[in-house]
Amino acid sequence: xxxxxxxxxxxxxxxxxxxxxxxxxxxxxxxxxxxxxxxxxxxxxxxxxxxxxxxxxxxxxxxxxxxxxxxxxxxxxxxxxxxxxxxxxxxxxxxxxxxxxxxxxxxxxxxxxxxxxxxxxxxxxxxxxxxxxxxxxxxxxxxxxxxxxxxxxxxxxxxxxxxxxxxxxxxxxxxxxxxxxxxxxxxxxxxxxxxxxxxxxxxxxxxxxxxxxxxxxxxxxxxxxxxxxxxxxxxxxxxxxxxxxxxxxxxxxxxxxxxxxxxxxxxxxxxxxxxxxxxxxxxxxxxxxxxxxxxxxxxxxxxxxxxxxxxxxxxxxxxxxxxxxxxxxxxxxxxxxxxxxxxxxxxxxxxxxxxxxxxxxxxxxxxxxxxxxxxxxxxxxxxxxxxxxxxxxxxxxxxxxxxxxxxxxxxxxxxxxxxxxxxxxxxxxxxxxxxxxxxxxxxxxxxxxxxxxxxxxxxxxxxxxxxxxxxxxxxxxxxxxxxxxxxxxxxxxxxxxxxxxxxxxxxxxxxxxxxxxxxxxxxxxxxxxxxxxxxxxxxxxxxxxxxxxxxxxxxxxxxxxxxxxxxxxxxxxxxxxxxxxxxxxxxxxxxxxxxxxxxxxxxxxxxxxxxxxxxxxxxxxxxxxxxxxxxxxxxxxxxxxxxxxxxxxxxxxxxxxxxxxxxxxxxxxxxxxxxxxxxxxxxxxxxxxxxxxxxxxxxxxxxxxxxxxxxxxxxxxxxxxxxx
Ligand code: ARG
Ligand code: ASP
Numbered sequence: 001x002x003x004x005x006x007x008x009x010x011x012x013x014x015x016x017x018x019x020x021x022x023x024x025x026x027x028x029x030x031x032x033x034x035x036x037x038x039x040x041x042x043x044x045x046x047x048x049x050x051x052x053x054x055x056x057x058x059x060x061x062x063x064x065x066x067x068x069x070x071x072x073x074x075x076x077x078x079x080x081x082x083x084x085x086x087x088x089x090x091x092x093x094x095x096x097x098x099x100x101x102x103x104x105x106x107x108x109x110x111x112x113x114x115x116x117x118x119x120x121x122x123x124x125x126x127x128x129x130x131x132x133x134x135x136x137x138x139x140x141x142x143x144x145x146x147x148x149x150x151x152x153x154x155x156x157x158x159x160x161x162x163x164x165x166x167x168x169x170x171x172x173x174x175x176x177x178x179x180x181x182x183x184x185x186x187x188x189x190x191x192x193x194x195x196x197x198x199x200x201x202x203x204x205x206x207x208x209x210x211x212x213x214x215x216x217x218x219x220x221x222x223x224x225x226x227x228x229x230x231x232x233x234x235x236x237x238x239x240x241x242x243x244x245x246x247x248x249x250x251x252x253x254x255x256x257x258x259x260x261x262x263x264x265x266x267x268x269x270x271x272x273x274x275x276x277x278x279x280x281x282x283x284x285x286x287x288x289x290x291x292x293x294x295x296x297x298x299x300x301x302x303x304x305x306x307x308x309x310x311x312x313x314x315x316x317x318x319x320x321x322x323x324x325x326x327x328x329x330x331x332x333x334x335x336x337x338x339x340x341x342x343x344x345x346x347x348x349x350x351x352x353x354x355x356x357x358x359x360x361x362x363x364x365x366x367x368x369x370x371x372x373x374x375x376x377x378x379x380x381x382x383x384x385x386x387x388x389x390x391x392x393x394x395x396x397x398x399x400x401x402x403x404x405x406x407x408x409x410x411x412x413x414x415x416x417x418x419x420x421x422x423x424x425x426x427x428x429x430x431x432x433x434x435x436x437x438x439x440x441x442x443x444x445x446x447x448x449x450x451x452x453x454x455x456x457x458x459x460x461x462x463x464x465x466x467x468x469x470x471x472x473x474x475x476x477x478x479x480x481x482x483x484x485x486x487x488x489x490x491x492x493x494x495x496x497x498x499x500x501x502x503x504x505x506x507x508x509x510x511x512x513x514x515x516x517x518x519x520x521x522x523x524x525x526x527x528x529x530x531x532x533x534x535x536x537x538x539x540x541x542x543x544x545x546x547x548x549x550x551x552x553x554x555x556x557x558x559x560x561x562x563x564x565x566x567x568x569x570x571x572x573x574x575x576x577x578x579x580x581x582x583x584x585x586x587x588x589x590x591x592x593x594x595x596x597x598x599x600x601x602x603x604x605x606x607x608x609x610x611x612x613x614x615x616x617x618x619x620x621x622x623x624x625x626x627x628x629x630x631x632x633x634x635x636x637x638x639x640x641x642x643x644x645x646x647x648x649x650x651x652x653x654x655x656x657x658x659x660x661x662x663x664x665x666x667x668x669x670x671x672x673x674x675x676x677x678x679x680x681x682x683x684x685x686x687x688x689x690x691x692x693x694x695x696x697x698x699x700x701x702x703x704x705x706x707x708x709x710x711x712x713x714x715x716x717x718x719x720x721x722x723x724x
Contacts, residue, residue: 023584023649029053044266062251072271077717080230080248084658086207089226107203116197195231211616257667259722268583271659273575282351300332341681390470408529417517584649647692670695
């Protein structure tokens with residue numbers, strides 16, 4: 001027993017080294033009082049947990065929205081004014097842009113309500129409340145006797161009943177989400193707004209300053225914000241766009257502090273982190289950081305090099321590929337940082353050390369049934385590896401060829417054309433959809449890039465995917481008929497296919513008859529897509545699902561076991577796209593030996609980076625004027641400088657973009673938009689020494705709206721507080 005005690009103390013030390021530090025954690029709003037309030041106050045917070053999340057009175061949570069499907073936003077006026085990142089509004093700003101009104105390049109400012117631009121399809125969702133429904137969801141579950149399949153279907157049934165039970169009596173929507181790998185369940189009750197209009201966006205020279213070059217890095221100088229407004233019907237309810245709609249009056253909106261933050265200040269981030277995986281076994285971390293990331297990095301790099309080659313040469317290609325480049329590059333860079341970060345912190349060794357101790361604990365305590373968990377994990381991940389690698393190549397090589405992915409969108413047309421029971425009308429509807437989609441595709445398509453990408457990716461695909469059931473048939477054609485000449489095969493595909501020829505394809509659709517589906521089927525680009533599809537459907541999908549089901553089950557048990565092993569340890573659930581609070585302090589860090597990064601960047605740094613020759617570092621005339629005249633008004637810091645961005649030890653991830661960064665009083669001091677390079681592994685393992693979130697200083701936002709854009713009238717509806 002004494003041994004066990006010593007051992008438990010020891011494993012706690014090791015565990016705390018892996019798991020929890022100031023700054024680490026994405027906490028559940030309704031549990032803040034119980035789990036975090038004390039610590040938050042010790043760190044400097046002056047408000048209460050109840051001020052952040054309450055179901056009895058208005059609270060900060062009423063001002064936080066899930067913006068679109070992947071970002072966070074916050075309400076900053078009594079008239080539904082919504083602040084988020086420029087990169088979150090990017091797609092919508094782009095949709096409103098044309099050569100004549102290029103809002104991406106020039107920025108956009110509605111000078112009155114009538115000029116605000118609607119965005120069909122864009123939504124903003126507010127969480128009304130959350131409830132612990134673990135008991136209801138696990139009703140009837142007997143872990144000792146039930147098979148995984150029966151357990152899963154019972155849980156599913158309970159969830160369905162709980163949701164319909166709630167929704168029958170409510171105007172709100174509900175969903176139920178597992179936490180701690182299915183050891184707990186919460187019901188999330190939400191209201192979704194559907195008339196969200198664009199109010200303002202800075203030019204890309206500001207909103208995307210530094211571009212992909214500075215992405216995931218500090219020091220940073222990006223004015224990454226855009227403004228929207230939520231509209232509702234006359235009764236204050238969510239409604240689709242209508243001229244008669246009125247600005248939404250929120251239950252609460254965030255006051256904005258113009259006092260700035262100092263090093264050491266307490267801050268917290270309130271938003272929608274999407275996915276983290278902090279409790280993975282070492283095998284899984286190894287698979288991600290040493291196999292899957294490197295594969296995908298190579299494939300993406302190949303693509304990006306080709307994009308850049310043409311974009312640097314032709315300005316119109318740069319515009320076409322701006323969004324694609326940003327998308328591919330974002331996670332390409334993130335994966336590099338993540339793998340390097342885990343290696344730097346010897347993450348896999350640390351996990352293994354912990355696992356050894358876990359096994360010892362399981363052996364020595366009364367829970368020998370836990371002892372085999374890690375062996376089981378190892379077996380499952382070994383089985384999963386080739387399937388995941390095959391999927392990665394399918395997506396990042398096969399489907400990354402634009403013409404192939406595009407041809408694949410014709411699958412449905414082929415399916416319904418073959419089906420005698422489908423009416424002509426339905427086929428017509430599908431054709432109209434495809435025509436729409438064609439427009440989007442060709443607007444941003446540059447064939448020479450795609451052709452070069454195709455042969456480059458095919459080579460990597462062929463070299464790295466062993467022959468066998470995961471390898472598409474067309475490689476046989478390449479090695480047979482085309483004698484291993486990838487370029488020749490690619491040329492053949494492009495010359496024969498209609499999917500890179502806008503007019504031909506348009507013509508084909510205009511005269512389409514159901515019996516012509518064979519022409520699609522025989523198209524070589526479509527054929528490639530079909531082969532990829534069959535490999536996925538026949539050899540991957542079900543197999544992965546089965547393994548993942550077992551992994552999920554095992555993860556639930558592993559999570560529970562870890563919680564039993566360390567009853568005094570404060571665990572936080574992995575991010576799952578539900579509203580969370582992270583907190584930390586404004587602080588710089590040492591990225592490497594003898595180098596210290598200060599926690600603030602200023603306009604001075606923008607001028608240092610300025611380079612009219614480099615797209616990412618162009619500074620507009622107007623900003624330079626304001627800099628030269630030092631016309632910062634009340635937005636200057638005490639130090640006389642205009643602060644642009646700051647970093648803090650808040651634990652954030654994708655989805656947190658656009659999240660409010662709040663000070664000890666719960667006032668808005670920043671908008672989160674990224675993380676620092678050395679800490680990009682925080683989705684797998686958090687290192688308090690280097691994990692920092694990056695936020696735009698709210699005063700830079702105000703400065704740009706007011707001084708730069710001359711849209712200062714927007715400030716009238718905001719509530720600015722502070723003593724400056
Ligand atoms: N890295 C940030 C996030 O993951 C910003 C991405 C947008 N910016 C870009 N240059 N691609 O979303
Ligand atoms: N840039 C990310 C986002 O868009 C945030 C992050 O990953 O830190 O959500």
